[in-house]
Amino acid sequence: MEKFKSLDVLKQQAILEAALEEFAEYGYDTASTNRIVKKAGIGKGMLFYYFNSKKELFHHLVSYSFDLVVKEYFNLVDLSERDFIERFKQASKVKLKAQTENRHVFNFIGMVMLEKELELPEDLQKQFKELQRLGYALLYEGIDKSLFKQEMDVEKTFNLIRWAIEGYQNELLRKLEGQKMAAIDFDPYWQEFYEYLDILKRSFYK
Amino acid sequence: MEKFKSLDVLKQQAILEAALEEFAEYGYDTASTNRIVKKAGIGKGMLFYYFNSKKELFHHLVSYSFDLVVKEYFNLVDLSERDFIERFKQASKVKLKAQTENRHVFNFIGMVMLEKELELPEDLQKQFKELQRLGYALLYEGIDKSLFKQEMDVEKTFNLIRWAIEGYQNELLRKLEGQKMAAIDFDPYWQEFYEYLDILKRSFYK
DNA sequence: ATTCTATTGACCATAGTGGTCGAAAGGTGT
DNA sequence: ACACCTTTCGACCACTATGGTCAATAGAAT
Numbered sequence: 001m002e003k004f005k006s007l008d009v010l011k012q013q014a015i016l017e018a019a020l021e022e023f024a025e026y027g028y029d030t031a032s033t034n035r036i037v038k039k040a041g042i043g044k045g046m047l048f049y050y051f052n053s054k055k056e057l058f059h060h061l062v063s064y065s066f067d068l069v070v071k072e073y074f075n076l077v078d079l080s081e082r083d084f085i086e087r088f089k090q091a092s093k094v095k096l097k098a099q100t101e102n103r104h105v106f107n108f109i110g111m112v113m114l115e116k117e118l119e120l121p122e123d124l125q126k127q128f129k130e131l132q133r134l135g136y137a138l139l140y141e142g143i144d145k146s147l148f149k150q151e152m153d154v155e156k157t158f159n160l161i162r163w164a165i166e167g168y169q170n171e172l173l174r175k176l177e178g179q180k181m182a183a184i185d186f187d188p189y190w191q192e193f194y195e196y197l198d199i200l201k202r203s204f205y206k
Numbered sequence: 207m208e209k210f211k212s213l214d215v216l217k218q219q220a221i222l223e224a225a226l227e228e229f230a231e232y233g234y235d236t237a238s239t240n241r242i243v244k245k246a247g248i249g250k251g252m253l254f255y256y257f258n259s260k261k262e263l264f265h266h267l268v269s270y271s272f273d274l275v276v277k278e279y280f281n282l283v284d285l286s287e288r289d290f291i292e293r294f295k296q297a298s299k300v301k302l303k304a305q306t307e308n309r310h311v312f313n314f315i316g317m318v319m320l321e322k323e324l325e326l327p328e329d330l331q332k333q334f335k336e337l338q339r340l341g342y343a344l345l346y347e348g349i350d351k352s353l354f355k356q357e358m359d360v361e362k363t364f365n366l367i368r369w370a371i372e373g374y375q376n377e378l379l380r381k382l383e384g385q386k387m388a389a390i391d392f393d394p395y396w397q398e399f400y401e402y403l404d405i406l407k408r409s410f411y412k
Numbered sequence: 413a414t415t416c417t418a419t420t421g422a423c424c425a426t427a428g429t430g431g432t433c434g435a436a437a438g439g440t441g442t
Numbered sequence: 443a444c445a446c447c448t449t450t451c452g453a454c455c456a457c458t459a460t461g462g463t464c465a466a467t468a469g470a471a472t
Binding site: 238239240250251253254258259260 | 429432433
């Protein structure tokens with residue numbers, strides 16, 4: 001592991017990307033170390049010289065991805081915005097940027113979330129809980145509840161708005177999948193997104 | 207194939223269930239015919255006696271599942287209900303019943319939808335298109351648009367409501383996963399679900 | 413020249429794949 | 443009793459791929 005970290009950064013990157021992509025596509029069990037080294041352009045031996053086993057590599061990727069998401073996504077959202085929908089809009093922008101620049105990391109994390117029986121060591125479990133905590137705070141902390149219509153259950157309203165927005169984003173992602181994220185002009189989609197947000201505001205806010 | 211169809215119905219069922227479960231869990235490539243025969247309690251030879259290959263078995267499952275979903279779900283929804291949310295509520299009830307009684311089929315179809323590169327023969331493609339058409343009609347056909355606030359884009363409003371409801375259902379499924387569907391008392395969840403629907407109505411309807 | 417590190421890919425035992433096939437068992441009619 | 447056909451089994455096949463090792467190098471540093 002120290003071997004790996006004292007490596008040329010570009011080579012590190014190439015190996016990480018290759019491994020993230022492989023695990024994201026195949027899941028832990030079916031992922032192949034042979035394919036990883038081929039994609040990364042290194043000899044088979046090196047992978048086990050840097051990391052001692054497939055599992056160790058995987059754990060490193062998990063830790064690395066969690067850190068990256070916090071640094072490149074969670075920490076960049078402005079928590080002083082107290083309007084729920086505006087907060088969500090802002091978070092979406094930051095997230096899209098991070099996602100475009102780190103496709104494999106986000107896909108990898110998606111896979112980690114879905115994988116059924118997959119026990120992580122204590123420290124990664126802790127990192128995971130922290131990630132969940134931050135993700136929650138990102139959306140719900142410091143929100144001004146007085147913006148909503150009095151008679152509604154605020155928590156339920158939060159959820160409905162969240163599901164609606166996530167639904168839009170998932171559908172968009174599905175529609176755009178296969179295309180190079182970096183090559184897409186997102187402006188018309190942002191436009192459309194704002195129209196959806198507008199409807200939500202007019203429906204749920206006072 | 208005629209061999210299979212002229213088989214004791216219970217045995218047929220056992221084989222179908224075993225195969226559906228295996229494919230749903232592992233996807234086409236990673237699914238193992240060895241595990242299937244073990245689960246189904248038959249000898250290896252029989253599987254290839256009934257169906258000639260893994261692919262033929264898979265195609266049969268696809269066709270079987272599509273038919274079942276139409277018969278046990280789509281066809282049971284009352285299309286004369288013109289209130290969008292009421293229609294959705296009704297469809298949810300029917301779907302939950304079908305899903306409880308055919309867990310493996312629904313999981314299998316979910317897997318088929320997700321599988322990336324997976325080309326089906328012409329006839330199954332056609333069946334699939336038909337399924338999509340019916341699924342769309344199920345939600346959108348004959349809906350009374352005058353119930354919604356005039357100033358909103360109705361199609362966008364439909365989508366928001368759909369995403370919100372699907373979001374709730376997915377979250378609920380995730381929360382309940384692992385439990386025996388048949389053993390769950392759904393009443394409190396229906397209660398909660400209705401409260402969500404109520405908020406939606408009060409927010410989006412005139 | 414020597415020592416230490418980085419790098420390779422052929423190689424290993426192992427496990428699992430989809431599919432086959434000879435043999436046995438069961439059933440039916442004569 | 444026999445013959446004939448259908449059903450059932452699981453050992454077996456050739457093959458592919460796995461995670462991991464290691465002897466042999468090449469390069470750097472001293």
